[in-house]
Amino acid sequence: MKKVVKIGSVGLGRLGYEHAKNIATSIPGAQLTAICDIDAQRVKDVAAEFDVAYTYTNFEEMCANPELDAIVIVSPSMFHADQIKIALDAGKHVFCDKPLDTTIAKCKVAEKAVEAHPDRVFMLGFMRRFDESYAEAKRRIAAGEIGKVVLVRSYTQDPRTTIEGTLKFAPHSGGQFLDMCVHDLDLIRWFTGSEVKKVWGLGGVFEFDLYRELNDADNAAATVQCDNGAMGFMFTNRTHGAGCNVETEIIGTKGTLRIANVGSRNLLQIIDGAGARSEYYPDFLSRWHQAYINEIAEFVACIRDGRKPEVTVYDGTAVSRAAYACKESFESGEMLSVSS
Ligand code: NAI
Numbered sequence: 001m002k003k004v005v006k007i008g009s010v011g012l013g014r015l016g017y018e019h020a021k022n023i024a025t026s027i028p029g030a031q032l033t034a035i036c037d038i039d040a041q042r043v044k045d046v047a048a049e050f051d052v053a054y055t056y057t058n059f060e061e062m063c064a065n066p067e068l069d070a071i072v073i074v075s076p077s078m079f080h081a082d083q084i085k086i087a088l089d090a091g092k093h094v095f096c097d098k099p100l101d102t103t104i105a106k107c108k109v110a111e112k113a114v115e116a117h118p119d120r121v122f123m124l125g126f127m128r129r130f131d132e133s134y135a136e137a138k139r140r141i142a143a144g145e146i147g148k149v150v151l152v153r154s155y156t157q158d159p160r161t162t163i164e165g166t167l168k169f170a171p172h173s174g175g176q177f178l179d180m181c182v183h184d185l186d187l188i189r190w191f192t193g194s195e196v197k198k199v200w201g202l203g204g205v206f207e208f209d210l211y212r213e214l215n216d217a218d219n220a221a222a223t224v225q226c227d228n229g230a231m232g233f234m235f236t237n238r239t240h241g242a243g244c245n246v247e248t249e250i251i252g253t254k255g256t257l258r259i260a261n262v263g264s265r266n267l268l269q270i271i272d273g274a275g276a277r278s279e280y281y282p283d284f285l286s287r288w289h290q291a292y293i294n295e296i297a298e299f300v301a302c303i304r305d306g307r308k309p310e311v312t313v314y315d316g317t318a319v320s321r322a323a324y325a326c327k328e329s330f331e332s333g334e335m336l337s338v339s340s
Contacts, residue, residue, distance in 0.1 A: 002304045008034035008062045009072040012042045016074035018285055022293050024050035030300045036062040059083055063090035076172045081106040085113035088120055095299040097125040099182050100316030102174040107317040114313040123299045123309040124316045126186045130294035133259045146252030149192045151231045154184035154248040157240035162283050166238045167210055176220045176236055177326040184234040185322045191250050194226035196322040196338050201330030222326040243280025244287040
C-alpha cells in the first residue's frame with residue numbers, strides 16, 4: 001500500500017485556509033500534519049478545527065520536522081522562493097502557489113533550488129489547468145479540433161464584494177500584472193504552446209488611489225504576441241459587479257472554444273422582476289474550489305507515484321518574466337520584447 005503523504009502547510013490566509021482545509025478533508029493519500037503562520041492565534045484556531053498534530057509560527061522549524069514529507073506554500077508571494085529553497089534543502093517535496101516570487105532574481109533562486117533536488121517533486125499552483133473546462137479545452141486543442149491557435153483572450157475579474165481584502169493584499173501582491181495576469185499569461189502559453197515574445201501593457205487608476213501610490217493600475221490590460229505568431233489579450237480588475245468573472249476564448253484556424261463567457265455558477269436561470277439572469281460564483285474560492293483540490297491531489301499523486309508534474313518551476317519564471325514586461329510596458333507606454 002502507498003504511504004500517506006504528511007503535509008505541512010504555511011500561510012493560513014484567504015487561500016492558505018482553503019488549501020489547509022482541502023488537505024485535511026478532501027485529498028486522497030494526504031494528511032494535514034502541520035501548519036505554520038506568523039499569526040499564532042490563527043494557527044491555534046485552524047489546528048483545533050482540523051485536529052492538526054504540529055503547529056508553528058516559524059517556517060524553518062516546521063521544515064525541520066522529520067515526520068513531514070511535503071510542504072505546501074501559501075504565504076505572501078515575496079517569501080515563496082526563500083521558502084521553496086528552505087523546504088527542498090530540508091528534503092521535502094514542495095507545492096507553491098503562484099506567483100513563483102515577486103522578482104526574476106528570486107525566481108532564479110527557486111529554479112536553482114529545484115535543480116539541486118531532482119529527486120523531489122516541485123509543483124507550482126496554476127490551478128486553472130486543473131479546472132475541468134480548461135483541461136477539456138486543452139485536450140481538444142491537443143487533438144487538433146480547432147486547428148492552429150491564433151488568439152487567446154482572457155479576462156480575470158474579482159468581484160467588488162471582496163475589494164476590502166484585495167486592497168489590504170495589494171501592497172505585497174507584486175502588482176496587478178504579476179498577481180492577476182499570471183493566470184492568463186500561463187493560459188496563453190499553455191494553449192498556444194509558445195512563449196510570450198512581445199507585450200503591450202495598458203491600464204489606469206479609475207477608482208482606487210492606492211494603486212497610484214503603488215505605481216499600479218486598478219484596471220489593467222495587455223496585448224501580447226507569442227514566438228509562433230499567436231496573439232493574446234488580457235484584461236483584469238477587482239470590481240466586477242456580478243461576482244468572480246474569469247472568461248477565456250481560444251480562436252483557432254478551424255474553430256473557437258469559449259470557457260465561461262457568462263460565468264454562471266450553475267445552469268439555474270432566475271426569472272423575476274429584474275428580468276432573467278444566472279448567478280455568478282461569488283468569489284475566486286468558490287469558482288476554483290474543485291481546481292484547488294485537483295491541483296493538490298495531482299501534487300500528492302506525483303509524490304506517491306514517483307513522477308513529476310506538468311507545471312514546472314520554469315513555467316513560473318517564464319510567466320513572471322512576461323508579467324514584469326507587461327508592467328514595464330504599462331509604465332513606459334512602449335510595446336516591449338520579453339527578455340530571456
Ligand atoms: P493573505 O494575505 O490572505 O494570507 C497570507 C497569510 O500568510 C496570512 O495569514 C499571514 O499571517 C501569513 N504570513 C505572512 N508572512 C508569513 C511568513 N513569513 N511565514 C508564515 N506565514 C506568513 O494572502 P492570500 O490571498 O492567501 O495569498 C497567499 C498566496 O497565495 C499569495 O502568493 C497569492 O498570490 C496566492 N494566491 C493564489 C490564488 C490562486 O488563485 N492561485 C488566489 C489567492 C492567492
